[in-house]
Amino acid sequence: MLASVLLVSFAWSSGDPKQYGKPLTVKKATKVSEILANPEKFDGKRVLVEGPIVDVCAKRGCWIQIGSDKEFEMIQFKVEDGVIVFPMEAKGMKVRAEGILSVSTLTREQLIEQARHHAEEQGTLDQFNPESIKGPKKVIRLNGEGAVITK
Amino acid sequence: MALTAVYSISGIAVNHISDWNPNYQITKEFQSIPPIQGESREDIIRQALASLQLEEAPRNIFRPDPSTLQLFYNQKTISVDLPTGNVLIERTAQRRVLFEMNQLHLNRPKKLWTYIADLYAVALLVVAVTGLFVLKGKNGITGRGAWLTAIGVVIPIVYWIYYCRAN
Numbered sequence: 001m002l003a004s005v006l007l008v009s010f011a012w013s014s015g016d017p018k019q020y021g022k023p024l025t026v027k028k029a030t031k032v033s034e035i036l037a038n039p040e041k042f043d044g045k046r047v048l049v050e051g052p053i054v055d056v057c058a059k060r061g062c063w064i065q066i067g068s069d070k071e072f073e074m075i076q077f078k079v080e081d082g083v084i085v086f087p088m089e090a091k092g093m094k095v096r097a098e099g100i101l102s103v104s105t106l107t108r109e110q111l112i113e114q115a116r117h118h119a120e121e122q123g124t125l126d127q128f129n130p131e132s133i134k135g136p137k138k139v140i141r142l143n144g145e146g147a148v149i150t151k
Numbered sequence: 152m153a154l155t156a157v158y159s160i161s162g163i164a165v166n167h168i169s170d171w172n173p174n175y176q177i178t179k180e181f182q183s184i185p186p187i188q189g190e191s192r193e194d195i196i197r198q199a200l201a202s203l204q205l206e207e208a209p210r211n212i213f214r215p216d217p218s219t220l221q222l223f224y225n226q227k228t229i230s231v232d233l234p235t236g237n238v239l240i241e242r243t244a245q246r247r248v249l250f251e252m253n254q255l256h257l258n259r260p261k262k263l264w265t266y267i268a269d270l271y272a273v274a275l276l277v278v279a280v281t282g283l284f285v286l287k288g289k290n291g292i293t294g295r296g297a298w299l300t301a302i303g304v305v306i307p308i309v310y311w312i313y314y315c316r317a318n
Contacts, residue, residue: 052211072214072215072217082257085259088175088226091223092209092211092228093210093211094211123177
C-alpha cells in the first residue's frame with residue numbers, strides 16, 4: 001500500500017533532480033535581482049529563475065521562497081494548492097522554477113491578512129504583530145507552473 | 152479495511168490543518184552565541200560556524216536581511232540574529248506513517264495511485280448502495296432505513312445552504 005510513496009521517497013533520497021508540476025520550457029534563467037530591480041518589465045511574462053530554496057510553506061507546501069543572486073532579496077514562487085506540493089525537505093536545496101510574474105499592490109489590510117495567514121501556516125501566530133506591517137506595498141511573486149529541485 | 156483506515160485517519164488529520172501540521176513535526180530550539188560583527192559575508196559565516204561549533208558544511212547559506220544569517224542543513228535550519236547572537240534551530244521531521252497516509256489520501260503519487268483510489272471509491276459506492284437493501288422489513292429501506300438515508304442526504308444539503316448564506 002505504501003510502496004508508491006516509499007518509491008517516491010527513495011527516488012528523492014537518491015539525489016536526482018526532482019520535477020514538480022509541468023516540465024520547464026524556458027531555457028535561459030533570469031536573475032532574481034534583475035526581476036526585483038525592474039518588476040514591471042517582467043509583469044505577466046513567463047520567466048525561469050534559479051536559486052536556493054530559503055523557505056517552504058510548512059503546512060501545504062504551496063509556496064517556496066527563492067533566494068536571489070544578491071543578498072537580502074528573495075522572491076515567492078506560489079503554486080496552486082494541491083497541484084504542486086513542495087516538501088519541507090527542499091529547504092536549502094537548489095531550484096529552477098518557471099512561472100508567470102505578477103506585480104500587484106496590496107493595501108495594509110490585505111498585507112495584514114496575508115501575513116496572518118503566513119504566520120498560521122508557519123506555526124508562528126504567537127509572534128504575529130499586525131502593528132509592524134506597513135502598507136500599501138508592491139508585492140512581486142511568481143505564479144508557479146513547474147520546478148526542478150536538486151540537492 | 153486498510154484503505155478505509157488510511158482515508159479516515161488522514162481525513163481527520165488534514166481537516167484540522169489550521170490547528171496543526173499533519174505532515175511534519177517542527178521543533179524549535181534556542182541558543183545564544185556571542186554577537187557577530189564580520190566585515191564580509193565570508194567572515195560572518197566563518198564566525199557563526201565557529202561559535203556554533205559546526206564542522207559539517209551547510210547545504211546552503213542565505214541572508215534574508217542584514218541582521219540574519221541562515222544556515223541550511225538536511226532537515227535543519229539555523230537562523231542567527233547577528234547583532235544579538237540569538238540562534239534559532241528549527242528541525243523538521245516527517246510524521247511517521249501519518250505523512251505517508253496523507254500523501255496517499257491527497258493523491259501525491261498520482262499515476263497508478265489515481266486509479267487505485269478511483270477503484271476504492273467505486274467499491275465504497277457499491278457497498279453504500281447495496282447496503283441500502285441488505286436489511287429487510289421495518290429496519291430496511293422501506294422503514295427505519297429510509298429515515299437514516301434521508302438524514303444522510305439532508306445533513307450535507309442543510310449545511311451547504313447554511314455555509315452559502317454565512318459566506
